[in-house]
Amino acid sequence: SQQGEEDPQALSIQEGENATMNCSYKTSINNLQWYRQNSGRGLVHLILIRSNEREKHSGRLRVTLDTSKKSSSLLITASRAADTASYFCAPLRGGFKTIFGAGTRLFVKA
């Protein structure tokens, strides 16, 4: 198990702009998941990218993974006010637990 570190800690953008969040981790992984958490609510699974994938898309989300740099990015295109939330990455390599970082708090202004 290992922890992902999200960057930036906070991001404020206008509706319609793109939002990019980054994740770095320290050792090799099998998969990496991104989650969203609205204030006071549950963790919503957004996307899982495997270590042999470089890019994955889901609707307005685009995730990249660079295992050589031990980093991942989450791009939200054409952001909406409803995208306002905290975003977490979870690098995964076996074991029995996920260690969460502090996340990136995204605020999309209408």
Add this chain to the structure above:
Amino acid sequence: EPEVTQTPSHQVTQMGQEVILRCVPISNHLYFYWYRQILGQKVEFLVSFYNNEISEKSEIFDDQFSVERPDGSNFTLKIRSTKLEDSAMYFCASSPPLAGVDEQYFGPGTRLTVT
């Protein structure tokens, strides 16, 4: 799409009382977890459960906590004698066979308020 469900969504209890938080993992999943999040803080791992036994637990998961899979569908977290500091969101998660923690799907959480 199958989801992890949790009940109740909000539980209020008095200090010293026992609470049981319930989770229904995704039906073919074999690995089960509990996490908690104190307001304004990170999500913290509590315990993982596989093959009817605890696989790993954190320092938070002391003797006041226990987990059980009483039947083929439910997964419960019991707190024997709640303290004020147990107030938090509690999340259940599950993983499919062969994936272990490499894929994890979370429920919506139970907000526990201890007064």
